[in-house]
Structures are given as structure tokens and as C-alpha cells.
Amino acid sequence: MTLAGAVVAAVPGAATALEYRWEPVAAGDLWRPFTGQLTHWSARMAILDLGALLLLGAWLEMSAPRLARWTMLAGSGAVALALPLVMAPGAAYRGASGIATALMVALALHLACGGSSPLARAVAWAALVLLAAKIAAEILTGRALAAGPLPAGVSVVPQVHLVGGAVAAATFWLLGRGRPGKGLTAPPGTPP
Amino acid sequence: MRSLALLLAAVAASTLTLACAVPGSQVLRSNSLEYLYPEGAEPAPAQDVTLQIPVRVGLAFAPGGTGTAWTPPHPISEDQRVALLERIGAAFRQQQDIIGGIEVIPSTYLTPGGGFENLDRLRAAFGVDLMVLLSYEQTRFSDTTGASLAYWTVLGAYLVKGEKNETRTILEAVVYDITSRALLFRASGSSASTARATPIGVGRVAREEGAAGFETATDELIASLQVALDAFKEQASQGTVRGVGTPALSVVDASGAAVQPGGGGAGSVGALELVAAGLLVMAAAAGRRRNRAAR
Numbered sequence: 001m002t003l004a005g006a007v008v009a010a011v012p013g014a015a016t017a018l019e020y021r022w023e024p025v026a027a028g029d030l031w032r033p034f035t036g037q038l039t040h041w042s043a044r045m046a047i048l049d050l051g052a053l054l055l056l057g058a059w060l061e062m063s064a065p066r067l068a069r070w071t072m073l074a075g076s077g078a079v080a081l082a083l084p085l086v087m088a089p090g091a092a093y094r095g096a097s098g099i100a101t102a103l104m105v106a107l108a109l110h111l112a113c114g115g116s117s118p119l120a121r122a123v124a125w126a127a128l129v130l131l132a133a134k135i136a137a138e139i140l141t142g143r144a145l146a147a148g149p150l151p152a153g154v155s156v157v158p159q160v161h162l163v164g165g166a167v168a169a170a171t172f173w174l175l176g177r178g179r180p181g182k183g184l185t186a187p188p189g190t191p192p
Numbered sequence: 193m194r195s196l197a198l199l200l201a202a203v204a205a206s207t208l209t210l211a212c213a214v215p216g217s218q219v220l221r222s223n224s225l226e227y228l229y230p231e232g233a234e235p236a237p238a239q240d241v242t243l244q245i246p247v248r249v250g251l252a253f254a255p256g257g258t259g260t261a262w263t264p265p266h267p268i269s270e271d272q273r274v275a276l277l278e279r280i281g282a283a284f285r286q287q288q289d290i291i292g293g294i295e296v297i298p299s300t301y302l303t304p305g306g307g308f309e310n311l312d313r314l315r316a317a318f319g320v321d322l323m324v325l326l327s328y329e330q331t332r333f334s335d336t337t338g339a340s341l342a343y344w345t346v347l348g349a350y351l352v353k354g355e356k357n358e359t360r361t362i363l364e365a366v367v368y369d370i371t372s373r374a375l376l377f378r379a380s381g382s383s384a385s386t387a388r389a390t391p392i393g394v395g396r397v398a399r400e401e402g403a404a405g406f407e408t409a410t411d412e413l414i415a416s417l418q419v420a421l422d423a424f425k426e427q428a429s430q431g432t433v434r435g436v437g438t439p440a441l442s443v444v445d446a447s448g449a450a451v452q453p454g455g456g457g458a459g460s461v462g463a464l465e466l467v468a469a470g471l472l473v474m475a476a477a478a479g480r481r482r483n484r485a486a487r
Contacts, residue, residue, distance in 0.1 A: 117482055123474075154458050
């Protein structure tokens with residue numbers, strides 16, 4: 001997915017053809033809610049989004065492959081379904097942060113509930129609280145926190161982060177709350 | 193003999209009253225096209241449009257009819273027109289991302305047939321970039337019903353509502369970029385109503401129905417304008433004003449940087465998420481080292 005996002009960012013015009021926009025979707029471009037998550041407004045945004053996706057996805061894949069795959073699948077699907085609800089007609093959406101947030105929540109829950117060290121559990125819970133507080137603040141105030149520069153007229157959509165995080169939590173719970181021996185995570189002693 | 197004279201006088205009075213209430217119609221209109229492109233003037237082609245947002249928008253009624261004693265320049269008063277324009281302006285003000293200010297311009301500033309030269313002067317005077325011009329056509333039909341027989345009693349002319357007034361109103365708004373002379377989008381609203389009146393009160397009822405018709409048509413126009421504005425934003429994202437063959441359109445901010453028309457949403461990882469992700473991966477790595485050491 002990171003590679004696909006990098007290719008889309010590198011090919012001129014690809015982002016415009018693949019971004020999410022309601023009107024083309026209504027006209028039949030049903031792939032746009034999914035491919036829109038591979039497109040970005042700027043090179044800086046692409047580097048940050050895809051970098052976070054690569055880092056979190058790779059680590060979760062090594063630690064809990066089943067959780068990683070289901071989180072990716074459910075997260076991208078839920079964000080795709082949510083986009084028509086949270087985006088105004090005529091507005092375009094680009095970005096992979098919905099999936100990145102889903103992976104972050106899945107990794108944090110995996111660490112918090114998966115038999116890690118007390119420090120790792122504390123860090124995981126702190127990350128979850130930080131993320132939840134940020135999303136809540138952004139939704140309540142309508143202002144993005146530490147989002148960095150975006151093109152004029154473009155604003156962060158925190159509802160997408162909320163959907164990604166909630167779906168990751170649901171996926172983690174449905175897959176057995178990360179207990180070793182249920183196939184979600186590698187049992188202790190298993191080589192990575 | 194005296195009684196006969198009184199009866200004849202009453203009949204004559206009733207006949208006069210009826211003569212004042214003969215069936216007919218009256219059309220009151222103002223036309224943006226006639227105002228912008230007066231007869232004999234060379235129409236200038238529209239240029240490509242560059243909108244620097246937020247834009248300031250002027251709102252005005254296009255100049256009305258001839259203004260003689262029998263055909264007033266507007267069917268509603270200046271105060272009523274300003275109130276309607278304020279309502280439309282309030283709907284525009286909700287678009288805070290692109291609208292920087294709304295200016296309601298009194299009718300006295302618009303010269304009949306003034307064209308874009310008049311708009312240029314308004315642009316300089318009020319500092320507006322776009323102009324919303326409202327034009328209307330209000331048709332008032334008046335019919336006498338069978339109940340008008342009661343008018344022959346004289347008293348009936350005061351009590352029986354034998355006059356049927358029908359009022360149809362069409363209100364249209366066109367939005368022009370003054371600099372480029374380009375029509376950006378248009379919207380319309382309409383209304384139709386029927387009311388009954390006595391021959392004595394027929395004029396008053398017609399005026400009231402006329403004003404109510406404008407109110408109802410304005411409600412529909414505001415809803416239609418929202419739809420048209422959304423469609424315009426969508427069209428703007430394609431880079432033209434109204435599709436292929438119409439002037440090109442670009443939207444820039446105050447610094448001149450290109451703006452995403454219609455707005456955009458970003459699923460963007462911010463600094464806080466990066467910090468959280470970094471901490472998580474470090475904690476996971478530490479846990480992994482600890483597990484390896486334990487083995």
C-alpha cells in the first residue's frame with residue numbers, strides 16, 4: 001500500500017484521477033473512496049502519511065500479522081464508507097491517515113493488552129489517550145492540531161481518524177483481544 | 193320620483209365600481225439582461241475568471257419598468273427590496289470560506305441600461321468583486337366572479353369578495369464576476385397564489401399578494417442558490433465557469449496561491465500522531481528485546 005501511494009504521488013495527474021469526490025463516485029467511479037486514501041495533497045503530506053503507514057504496518061505485521069491484515073482491510077473499508085458522510089458535495093478528499101490511525105490504535109492495543117512490559121503498556125495507553133484527545137479536540141473545535149501546512153481550502157478531516165481508530169479497536173476485540181494462542185499474536189517464544 | 197332618482201344613483205355607483213374591477217392582467221418586471229446589455233450596446237465577450245477568495249459580493253435588484261403612474265418601477269417598496277436582499281445575503285454569508293463580505297446596494301445606484309460600466313462604478317464604490325443581480329416578473333390576474341352580482345346592492349361592493357386575484361412571481365438571480373464580465377451561475381424561485389377581495393379592497397389585496405409572492409419566491413430562490421453554488425464549486429474544480437466552451441476559472445487566495453475549489457479534506461498524519469507512533473514502535477522494540485533476552 002505504501003508503494004502504491006508512492007507511485008500515485010510520483011505520477012502527475014494520478015492523484016486527481018484517483019482522489020475521492022462524491023460526484024464522480026455517484027457517476028460510477030466506485031473505486032475512488034478506496035484509491036483516495038492513496039492520494040495526497042503535497043509531497044510533505046505523502047511522506048508523513050506513507051512513512052507512518054510503513055512504520056506502523058511493518059511493525060504490526062511482524063508482531064501480529066492477522067491483526068495487521070484485518071485492520072488494514074477493515075480500516076480502509078470503513079473510511080471508504082464514511083467519506084460520503086463526512087465530506088461535503090464538491091469537496092475532494094486525499095490522505096492515508098485513516099488507515100494510519102487504525103494501525104496505530106491496533107498496535108497500541110496489541111501492546112497494552114498483549115503481555116508486554118509495564119513500560120510498553122504505559123506507553124501504549126498514553127498513545128491511545130493522546131490520540132483520542134487529539135481527535136476529540138479536532139472534532140469539537142473544528143480545528144486541526146499540529147497538522148502542518150496544507151493547500152489553501154484544504155482542511156484535516158478528523159472524523160476519518162475517529163472511524164479508523166474505532167474500527168481498529170473493534171477489529172482487535174473481534175479477533176480475540178490479542179491474547180496469545182488465539183492466532184492473533186505470535187505466542188511467547190516464537191521467533192519473529 | 194325621488195325614490196327612483198336614488199335608485200338610479202345607486203345603480204350608477206355600482207356600475208362605476210364594477211367598471212373599476214374589470215377582469216385583466218398586469219405584468220411587472222425587471223430584467224438583468226436588459227440592464228447589462230442595453231439595446232444598441234456592443235456585448236463584450238466574457239474573459240477568463242480569476243477569483244481571489246474571500247470575495248466581496250454585491251446584491252441588487254436590476255432596474256425595473258418604466259415607472260409611470262400606471263406601471264410603477266417596482267411592485268414592492270425599496271424597504272421591502274432591501275429586506276429581501278438581506279435575506280439572500282444572509283444565505284451567502286454562510287459560505288464563510290469563500291465569501292468575505294456582502295453589500296446590499298440600493299436601487300438608486302443602478303441606472304436603467306447602465307450595463308457593465310455601471311457595475312464597474314459599483315465595484316469601485318462598494319469594493320465588490322461579484323454582483324448578484326435579481327430580476328423578476330410578477331403577473332397579476334384579476335377576475336370577477338359570480339358573487340359580483342351582490343355589488344348591485346351597493347353594500348355588497350364593500351362586503352362581498354367577488355374579485356379573484358391571482359399572482360404569479362418569478363425571481364431570478366444571476367451572479368456575475370464584474371472584472372471578467374462572466375456569468376458564474378444563476379438560480380431562480382417562483383410562487384403562485386390566489387386571493388379574493390371586495391372591489392373596494394382589490395388594490396390593497398393585490399399589493400399584499402404581490403409582496404407575499406416575493407417572499408415565497410425568495411425562499412425558493414435561496415434554496416436554489418445553495419444548490420447552484422454547490423454545483424458551481426464542483427464545476428470550478430474542473431477549471432471552467434460552466435463547462436467546456438465557457439471561460440476558464442482559477443481560484444486563488446489572498447497571497448495568490450491556488451486554492452482547491454469546492455474545498456478539500458485531508459487525511460493527514462500530524463506531528464502528534466508521529467510522536468505517538470514513534471513512542472509505540474520504541475516501546476514495541478524494547479518489549480521485543482526484553483523477550484529475546486528472557487529467552
